[in-house]
Amino acid sequence: MVGGELQPVCLDISITKTVMVLFINALLLLVCILTAARWCKKHKVDDPAPKGFVGLVHMFVMSVYNDMIKQPLGEEAPKYAPYLLTCFFFIFITNLMGVVPFPPGGGNLTGNITCTMFLALCTFLIVNVTGTRAYWKEIFWGDVPWWLKVPVPLMPFIEFFGIFTKPIALMIRLFANMLAGHVIAISLSCIIFIMFALGGVMGNVLGGVMTPVSVFLSIFMMLLEVLVCYIQAMVFTMLSAVFISMSHVKAHHA
Numbered sequence: 001m002v003g004g005e006l007q008p009v010c011l012d013i014s015i016t017k018t019v020m021v022l023f024i025n026a027l028l029l030l031v032c033i034l035t036a037a038r039w040c041k042k043h044k045v046d047d048p049a050p051k052g053f054v055g056l057v058h059m060f061v062m063s064v065y066n067d068m069i070k071q072p073l074g075e076e077a078p079k080y081a082p083y084l085l086t087c088f089f090f091i092f093i094t095n096l097m098g099v100v101p102f103p104p105g106g107g108n109l110t111g112n113i114t115c116t117m118f119l120a121l122c123t124f125l126i127v128n129v130t131g132t133r134a135y136w137k138e139i140f141w142g143d144v145p146w147w148l149k150v151p152v153p154l155m156p157f158i159e160f161f162g163i164f165t166k167p168i169a170l171m172i173r174l175f176a177n178m179l180a181g182h183v184i185a186i187s188l189s190c191i192i193f194i195m196f197a198l199g200g201v202m203g204n205v206l207g208g209v210m211t212p213v214s215v216f217l218s219i220f221m222m223l224l225e226v227l228v229c230y231i232q233a234m235v236f237t238m239l240s241a242v243f244i245s246m247s248h249v250k251a252h253h254a
Helices: 017-042 052-099 113-129 133-140 154-197 200-246
Strands: none
Touching: 017 052, 017 113, 052 113, 052 154, 052 200, 113 154, 113 200, 133 154, 154 200
């Protein structure tokens, strides 16, 4: 109620900067993947390998599949490869676009904990929905001494708590690493303005000295961020694959 009059309650669903960056990154991901998929549709398996951009995408797909997905999942790798490959390329492209200092880049989407929370939640659901009976049995009634399970369910509580710590670790790891790199780069740039803000001859001298140093360190950090972009996408994908494989444990036979 405003000024004695009832105002309608409206849900604000306006597009924010984060949402716009998400749309741009998703569109860019679709263009990259569908371009390679179109080549595969038009060629046979025994045709020569593609070159250029399509060959680069194929190289990345095979590298991620063989090194990060197939190793922990084994025979179940084809079943979960679509999700894990999507995670890798979405995170990788999003991280790279966050490093680009001009439009359409510049939006640090993975530096927003809401985005990393959603990705971790997807892995959490896949891990626990597709988990085997043996997986749940090890959580609530594992092969440990009976006094760790009754009368106080110590081990079941610890194992059940561990279900939630895994996605939290995925969420915080990606968010903190991507946010930290941008914070360091911004802090290095701010040193220039802080030095000149001191005023006087000393401020001008310190500002002139720190300007090239700050610019050099900022460029170095941004180049280092490119490597971190790949590493964080790789870590998230690999840990997700490991968590999925852990939930598909087989029953132990005596």
